[in-house]
Amino acid sequence: MVKEALTERANLIEIAPHLAYPFPIMLPIYKYWQIPYFWAGIKMYDFVAGKQKLKSSYYLSKKKALEKFPMLKKEALKGALVYYDGQHDDARMNIAIAISTARMGGSVANYIEVLELHKSKDENGKEVVSGARVKDRITDKEFNIKAKCIINATGPYTDHIRLMGNKDDQKICQPSQGVHIVLPDYYSPEDMGLLDPDTSDGRVIFFLPWQKVTLAGTTDVACEVTDKPSPSENEIQFILSEVRNYLHQDVDVRRGDVLSAWCGIRPLVMDPNKSDTQSIARNHIIEISENNLITIAGGKWTTYRHMAEETVDKAIDVCNLKTTSGCRTKGLMLDGAHGWSPTLFIRLVQDFGLENEVAKHLASTYGDKAFKVAKLATLTGKRWPVSGKRLHEEFPYLEAEVRYAVREYACRAVDILARRTRLAFCNVHAAEEALPRIIEIMTEELKWSKSRQQAEMEHAKQFLRREMGLDLGAGTSSVPINFTKDEINMYVKRFKSLDYENKGFITVNDLRRYFKKIGERVTEDQLHDILNEVDLNKNAQVDIGEFLQLMSALKSGNVSNSRFAKAVLKSSELDRIPVERSGGGV
Template identity: 55%
Template sequence: MGSRTKVALGVGAFGVAVYEYYTWNAHRVRKKFFQAESKIAPEWTTNPLPSRAAQLKALECTKEFDVLVIGGGATGCGVALDSVSRGLTTALVDKYDFSSGTSSRSTKLLHGGVRYLQKAIMGLDMDQYRLVKEALHERGNLLQIAPHLSGPLPIMLPVYKYWQVPYYWLGIKMYDIVAGKECLQSSYVLSKEKSLERFPMLKKEKLKASIVYYDGQHNDARMNLAIGLTAARQGAAIANHVEVLKLLKRKDKDGNEVCCGATVRNNMNGNVFDIRAKCVVNATGPFTDNIRTMDDAEIPKICQPSAGVHIILPDYYSPDTMGLLDPSTSDGRVIFFLPWEGYTIAGTTDSPTDITPHPEPREADIQFILNEVKNYLSPDVRVRRGDVLSAWSGIRPLVVDPSSKNTQSISRNHVVHVSPSKLVTIAGGKWTTYRSMAYDAVEAAVKHCDLKPARPSGTDGMILDGGHNWTANSYIKLAQDYGLETDVAKHLSTTYGSRAVAIARMAMVTGRRWPIVGKRLVEDLPYIEAEISYGIEEYACTAVDFLARRTRIAFLNTQAAEEALPTILNVMKKELKWSKERVEKERQDALEFIYHEMGKKINFFQTRESALEHSQGVHLSPIDLDRYKKRFNLFDKERKGFITRHDLKSVLDQEFEEGQIKDDDLSDMLNEVDLNKNGKVELDEFLELMSSMREGKVIGNRLATFMRQGELRKIKEREDIAVSRSGGGV
């Protein structure tokens, strides 16, 4: 055992000796992580949310703001909230939507970083230690200020070698100790039997025990939005889809050029105007260097982007109250396997990438995650490529500190840099520490731009929009008072917090005995139509804004997102007064987003082609082969050996009401299976599709689903005839 390891274990042993003190202290404060403290909501919570038109007018007509923030991600919205909490007049713009980039594509964890603590101990690195300490404080703060959007999550670390049990146990206990009063719950060891009881899907061969520790989990895009809406209710002028075209500059009293605002364009209507400000803060994440080069074209780049891919799997892959951590994958990366929003999220990867506003997941990364997941799950659980319901890539903006002597070294923490023209750049860091990053950025702005705040920052402990007077039982009152289904009421409560009542009041009457109100957007998800109108009030300007960030439908299930799209377009068309051309553009933009950025391109084409073209033929039993041929022949009545859109339409028109199945939908169904792109599906293509579905390589194919419905209808017709011929069954 090396000297560093001995020191590390010694430190761990000492930490365990004082652990009991932290444990009893943690019990005193733990309750606040499960529900918001009962206190009178501040006055700003009653302020109406300004409309987007009002926000744009404020941006255009205000003579000069104290602070202009560029970037509407977690850090940018955090800067706006910190600034306005100090009494500074504040503006914020984003070229796309709030949380449209990295902030909506995270692992959904609020954590201090178990890996970083391990490095701190093994390397006796105080910088790493301080980073973990700061992150654990911010984790606790987020769980307190947004209890409806976040909560503690137990995460299991399975152990397959006896010597690793005390090793990992000491490390996790140190994590508890460093958290101090912010400790969510004490970690503990489970026997093999108890581990399998808590996580039945776990591989039991060679399993010795497991260690369970607690971190936080949240709805990242909604959390980002809550930060922005809190700033808006407190007086910040914020607007999405407003692009910075150039930075404005003026001469200061010493004759130096300093930033004094930006020329921007409202990308919804093309209107160009100037926003004046005493200080400009660059909080654009992966696009940090784009704004920095607007300030100085010769300045060296500091962002070194890394792509992280996540996938969504069905809920049966994990328990709904326990996550899993793979601390050492085949290439040394860490994989999390977590329940989230009724599904299972797995990720992340870490690989160099180009900076793009529209990152796409790679098939190689998806396969890597599936293979790692397979290593930890029981052979009873078939890890199938076809079970991937969506996949996305997020760009992590790793940065080098331009103020550091070693400008080639990636900074472990966030970086605040002030240029000679007083452009304040905040970059790096991670989701959990957004608030401390924002605080540091505004501190730099106050210092270098001669701002005069009326009071200190008030964001530490400031409950976010929707969090006041919310409890874990708030959904019950929604269900009782408005007649919502229980899962819908829970979804509204944990998405909008105390603002959920407004959506319940807007919900349409169903005309059924139960539920009384709340028409669903898609059958198997708890989202309702009233959320579309409310999403517009929350500054949703496009169908993608709603599908991806006001709700999380696109992130959870690409097929469900497509199914919900027509209703979303219809409501937004009426409320935003869209033309037919605009509706069509929105439809195409949404489908492109689902297809490219949410992984449907891979799921329905790359996966299908590899599954069908490389399946080495059809693998069906004689009984199944005969059954699927008969199903095919129900549509191929002329025995041509292929089916066309006309064949599908002639059968499905008998099953569905006229106009319910559109020609475009039929064409899309055929294209999903038509590998040689000849406009028809041959028998061998259909049989290979069914073979791949039986093997789990492809799931949820629409053509196969509709053809099965047609077959069932024919069977029912034959049964009905048989009963009538027997005298009606008498």
């Protein structure tokens, strides 16, 4: 399996060099015995790769490791091992494969749902699958498709399609969900990732530079298949906790730094003898049902081409399909790769007056098709850049990419946010800000009605809220602080009344003292819950900024049931001195 994956990895980098490339990953070492242990492992990895090896792995001293990864935890660090793997733009790779298929005569249909499988008798009287009833999810129209052979390659929906063929079939897949989060770029160096193969619960954690931000993950939990998988706050906190374990104490890993969070479903092949998802094999299987439905399940991105080759070979044999040649996909350049070179972006800058960052993005995303995108770019009206209006000022995505995406089967606003650009993944708030303009451009291209525009807006916002983490961590954090000078002074005074040791932040100990002072019984779990509801950074401390944020939310009506806020208000009432005891009055 490893040899196959390494061979396919090398092929992927060859056929799509603009999308896939070698990438170094560091394994920090904190125990001396791990040095020979991990060294032997990665050198065996190099040996198995043979000629397919990307670059040789190597050892870094503690000093060199900290030079490469200065935010790494210094205490007890012995050194680090670095090995090379591949990194790619998975969304664009998927589009490149689809476009390449269409260019070679294949038919590609987007937003088509299978409703049922049709069956008929073959020449021997055997009942076999012979077509499907499908539905266009955009227009809601249904129609039939005839087929000599049907291949079920539907990932997490594998068993859903299999049961259409035979409702008595046993399930062969165990879906598992994995959550990823995105952090600002300063959480990782530009050219190296970090992997921890031994987290607190035995899973693997990583954080990598990706799309000018830092990608961190992942979790691995058995789940049910859903069209709208959502990340949970607990999973986000788990990843942040593991990231904290590997970063220097000077690096404050804050919940507020999470720019986006999402959940994916892995279609793992289930081992019926084991229950935990970590023991499920990641390799693929090909199943032939009694009615000739061919199912390919499991596997991973790296080996997609080999999986397809094996599956089609099986289909030719099982369904008696005629062929004119053997498989030709190995070494076949994907869309955009033919005229690409590492310096292609320079021509984009010179020919179209694009910004350097934008030109590099277009070249590394579209390859030699970047010129087609650049031709759609509008003039900026500035001296520089001459052309190329951005969708969002923080990211290199152009308005022209929306128009180009429509020509590449993009049908909905969500397609642009998440499946053509990576804006929703890089920063969910930036995606929300860019959404109205995206809908405007798609309306110009696709002639959408007012009702369709409204539907797209609602659909995209729901996607960002439920599937990209926009709702998580919301509440007080989204409310602007809006106080007068006197109000700020009043709330600062209240903050200091709870901050018993004048530390600059409030902790559980402060709350414990406060509730004891007023004679109210509160359990330890309740204390932590009260603190956690306003602790935006999730560092077990409430600083003055978080405190003012909550008070502002309370004042504006965005928060009405905060137990922390009620404690603050009660504290202010207790601190008031009655007139008759103040020494004043008449």
